[in-house]
Amino acid sequence: MKTLTLLNLILSLSIAAVPAAYAQQTGAQQSSARQPGSIELKHVAEIEVKTTDAKGKVTIKRTPADKAIPGTEVIYTTTFKNVGNKPAGNIVINNLLPLHTTLVAGSVFGTNTDITYSVDGKIFATPNKLTVKDQAGKDIPATVKDYTHIRWSFKGNLAAGKSSQVGFRAKIN
Amino acid sequence: MSSLFFLLHAPPAQAAGAPAGTVISNQVTLGYIDGGVATTTSSNIATFTVAEIIDVSLAAQDAAPVAVNSPDTSRALTMLLTNIGNGSENFSLIRNNSLPGNQFDPVTAAIGGIFLESGAQTGFQVSGPNVDTLYISGSNDPVLAADASLVVYLVSDIPSSLALGSTGLSSLNVVSLTAGAAGAAPGTPLTGLGTGGVDALVGANSATASTTSSYQVGGLAVSVSKSVALIQDPQGRTGSTAIIMPGTVLTYSVSLRVSGNGTANNLAFNDPLPAETSFVPNSITVNGATRTDAVDADDTNFTSNTINVIFSNTAAPVTHVITFRVTVN
Numbered sequence: 264m265k266t267l268t269l270l271n272l273i274l275s276l277s278i279a280a281v282p283a284a285y286a287q288q289t290g291a292q293q294s295s296a297r298q299p300g301s302i303e304l305k306h307v308a309e310i311e312v313k314t315t316d317a318k319g320k321v322t323i324k325r326t327p328a329d330k331a332i333p334g335t336e337v338i339y340t341t342t343f344k345n346v347g348n349k350p351a352g353n354i355v356i357n358n359l360l361p362l363h364t365t366l367v368a369g370s371v372f373g374t375n376t377d378i379t380y381s382v383d384g385k386i387f388a389t390p391n392k393l394t395v396k397d398q399a400g401k402d403i404p405a406t407v408k409d410y411t412h413i414r415w416s417f418k419g420n421l422a423a424g425k426s427s428q429v430g431f432r433a434k435i436n
Numbered sequence: 437m438s439s440l441f442f443l444l445h446a447p448p449a450q451a452a453g454a455p456a457g458t459v460i461s462n463q464v465t466l467g468y469i470d471g472g473v474a475t476t477t478s479s480n481i482a483t484f485t486v487a488e489i490i491d492v493s494l495a496a497q498d499a500a501p502v503a504v505n506s507p508d509t510s511r512a513l514t515m516l517l518t519n520i521g522n523g524s525e526n527f528s529l530i531r532n533n534s535l536p537g538n539q540f541d542p543v544t545a546a547i548g549g550i551f552l553e554s555g556a557q558t559g560f561q562v563s564g565p566n567v568d569t570l571y572i573s574g575s576n577d578p579v580l581a582a583d584a585s586l587v588v589y590l591v592s593d594i595p596s597s598l599a600l601g602s603t604g605l606s607s608l609n610v611v612s613l614t615a616g617a618a619g620a621a622p623g624t625p626l627t628g629l630g631t632g633g634v635d636a637l638v639g640a641n642s643a644t645a646s647t648t649s650s651y652q653v654g655g656l657a658v659s660v661s662k663s664v665a666l667i668q669d670p671q672g673r674t675g676s677t678a679i680i681m682p683g684t685v686l687t688y689s690v691s692l693r694v695s696g697n698g699t700a701n702n703l704a705f706n707d708p709l710p711a712e713t714s715f716v717p718n719s720i721t722v723n724g725a726t727r728t729d730a731v732d733a734d735d736t737n738f739t740s741n742t743i744n745v746i747f748s749n750t751a752a753p754v755t756h757v758i759t760f761r762v763t764v765n
Binding site: 302305307328330332334339341343349358360362 | 454465471522
């Protein structure tokens with residue numbers, strides 16, 4: 264149940280972060296990729312900065328990741344928007360996980376998506392079906408440390424003018 | 437001790453995390469069907485730089501107080517300095533001899549108080565081809581890569597006339613030479629002061645470390661001295677008037693001294709006799725008491741032309757005196 268609560272929290276956070284992400288249209292990290300087609304992609308890396316005011320109230324604010332030390336959790340959020348005038352279907356998002364980081368277990372989010380993982384970039388499956396080989400060459404269940412890719416498959420069509428988000432957290436090694 | 441050697445030469449590992457200055461990039465690709473056409477698009481690349489954590493640790497390497505004599509010179513305490521941050525860092529070393537809770541203050545050695553392991557030979561080398569390097573503050577402050585370690589020796593002279601068992605403490609303090617790092621609160625940001633100009637952050641140990649080690653006067657020492665106590669030649673002359681010739685009987689006296697503190701385990705004395713002499717049977721005494729030559733219940737035997745006395749575990753301090761006689765052939 265704890266995992267569910269955490270997931271819900273992240274989802275609500277990410278929704279809350281949508282306007283902020285749209286507001287920051289400047290800078291290399293926030294700039295939209297100018298690609299042909301009717302889906303616009305935006306990919307941001309953020310960190311959480313904790314501040315305590317004079318009354319001892321702690322507020323957590325997300326800021327774009329510019330510099331971060333090992334151990335920091337970085338939140339990657341991909342926003343995809345259908346800027347065309349027709350619905351877009353069969354949307355599949357692939358992310359090759361960044362080097363020097365480890366995926367945070369339970370942190371992967373994506374509304375209305377089927378989420379699968381890979382340990383080699385070839386075979387994508389749900390966590391319970393993923394295996395890696397141990398030192399003896401025997402198949403053992405894969406863990407988040409083994410994941411190299413995440414794939415989100417959007418269910419149904421994304422209507423014209425609509426946007427959605429997927430993402431995850433990764434801890435800097 | 438080989439582990440120290442390994443640490444000194446260990447390649448940069450990931451223990452301290454991603455190296456400072458590493459650029460971490462991430463990009464997504466998105467495929468979809470647009471009006472019946474399969475299309476692929478890529479996002480911008482989200483990047484950020486790994487900042488430097490500045491931190492250091494210091495660990496005493498001597499498992500027990502270092503046994504010294506009084507007086508003594510150039511005795512080393514061994515410490516291991518490790519850069520536990522994720523970037524290259526420059527460190528300064530300071531020693532302190534005036535510490536509470538001891539019976540004497542070690543004196544910074546005349547040859548110099550701090551030496552850096554040269555890497556040529558494990559353990560402090562005061563001279564020779566593998567001599568270790570004298571540390572001079574501001575001149576050869578060690579620079580350590582992330583995760584790298586360096587063995588540091590505190591080298592001391594020990595005052596004279598100290599009581600057996602006296603303890604003397606010395607400490608080593610190491611600080612990062614990055615401005616504003618040492619002693620700052622963990623998490624203090626140091627903009628642009630990290631490796632290669634990245635931002636730095638002060639680590640959990642406040643970019644400084646200190647450790648203390650001790651000397652103890654009078655560890656365990658075993659010494660042997662052998663002398664001719666009595667000479668008697670065949671004509672009955674003794675002492676300085678006696679003449680060494682075939683038939684002269686020499687009485688040897690061996691003093692076996694265990695000094696300091698502790699126990700000498702399995703202490704045994706073996707003295708093979710030279711071919712020019714013949715053992716006088718049943719002439720061995722230990723602490724004034726006669727012994728038999730056979731291997732039997734007493735602690736002594738004469739086997740293969742060798743005198744053997746077995747003391748087993750012997751607590752210090754004690755002195756055993758062994759005598760025996762030989763005839764010159």
